Amino acid sequence: MYYNNNDVRLEELPIPEVGSDELLLRIEASGICGSDVMEWYRIQRAPTVLGHEVAGTVAQVGSGVSQFREGDRLVVTHHVPCNACRYCLSGSHTVCDTLRATSYDPGGFCEYVRLPAINVDRGAIPIPDGVPFDEASVAEPLACVYRGQRRANIQPGQTVLVLGSGLAVSTDLSDFRLEAARRLGADETLRADQYTPDRLREVNDGRLADLVIVATGARPALLQAIESVDRDGTVLFYAPTEPGVEIPVSINDVFFRNGATFTTTYAAAPGDLTTALDLIASGRVQIGDMISHHLPLAETDLGFKLTAGASDSLKVIVEPQR
Template sequence: MLAAVYHTNSDLRVEEFPRPEPGEGEVLIRIRASGICGSDLMEWYRVPKAPLVLGHEVAGEIAETGPGVSGFHAGDRVVATHHVPCNECRYCLSDRHTNCPMIRESGFNPGGFSEYVCVAPPNVERGVFHLPESVSFEEGSFTEPLGCVTRAVRAAGLRQGESVTILGSGTAGLLCLQYILHLGAGPVFATDSNEFKLRKAMEFGATCAFSSSDDIASLVRENNSGYLSDVVIVCTGAQAAIKSAFELVSPSGKILFFAPSDPEFALDFPFNEYWWSGVRIVSSYAAAPRDLQEALSLIGKGAVDVEKMITHRFSLEDIQKGFTLAENPEESLKIMISP
């Protein structure tokens, strides 16, 4: 089988691999759609682990099941996640599944940028879900990123009718936008430095879309009855955006950090000012099984339109073109790889 071996963002090599054989409790999935995630492009994180096969936003068909597998059969359409919690540690038992040490381990062999992926037993038990017939493979591959969104928004404690500013209108930001509109948030303001993404934010229902070079605080007040935002969601690792979140949140508001930044970045802010104002700061990483189930349900009901977020498609052999585009996304959102 073929798989794309990552060395750097500009050096992916499609190579021949032996097709994995599923062992006890494992399933082999024929990958039909695999999305490029922004985290795939973080060279500071990926390059030290290279060479490796990336890809974790996947959907496909069960090609083969190992001994002891129940509930899945060859030909079943499924989505799968590479990260699952143990469901036994103190974090899992207190609904903090994404702090479980096990969730940082990948259950894919190799990664999803390949023709086949063998899925480990814990992932088969807790991270593989049947794909409804009404949901395409490409749509199903959004289950993992949308699951991360549902968990993050829940962590922020968003309430119906709250005003929200989203910093960064890439795939993560626009998934957040659609989901919080579904929950009844509003008004919702989107920001980005990219005009294409600002237009997309308006298409997906943003109340207003502002350039990151604008005086965003003034524009939010102007369009929010004189108030700053109840919730600020930071969907970019850009340091300027991270710092600006504190200028955009209202007293007793919430800041949700939903993207990593450079590993050397340290945040400096006036502590007492935000202590007095009661601002709550939260962060969110990854998704638990229930978040993935909710995400798949939202996609199936059409509550979040993920198909319109796909702007480009490439074969596995052309994955380098996809990574090059994703690293310089002038007019792109989700880039889909079809092995």
């Protein structure tokens, strides 16, 4: 039960009762998302059970459910679209009103969740054979990354700068995360407190970045992103900021003369999740190397502290059945 980032308690709740078109999922793995530790955002709903990056086993099947059976291994999404509104029909599922209103009961940091009928219908995806639960739980954040890359129109041969430990050229304040970025494929890593666009030019043949992905909501990183994008390049704002954060942008210099594009991304559509699971199953994305901690449910509070600190951890997975 989440009260704040430093107060996550182990509490007893009744196992949810399942209706005719619903499922009961036994949670095997649940990842802690960066959004879970955005205290300014989560505190509004506290106390609550968080967790939306989940993988588990079907423990009970409602009488009206025919596509799943007890023992099936599933990844399930908490937010699902209607697939019928003007946004969904144009491919913009993540701005659908239904997606913003749906969830499961109670949340992923628990032993069992109830999947409402709409989540069973369009938010439950079988885990491919050979994919362990911990890696499968990372399908949801990977799907968000995949959607962001599509929106940014990432192309082979581009120079990609990730502000907030990523691959290609990565910046961060954490040496632990910079080392992880190097190990996972980054061509260059630069400390964020020493980073300037000139440093990027030094490691990139005199050029700025074709694509800048801002994976942090820190205002200095937002300003760095604008200064670091090359002509006709793109800035993808991947992480939200705290309320009230604004940045100055010169329309003439950034957009009119240099042709830069700014875009954002939020969440993922069911199709993105299916693609993410395929990427994991095929081994094209080595999820296992990105998981730094496996914790039992009783140590979820430690997981929140590790994720909020964002220095000596990568992906933290809670395993309620340990």
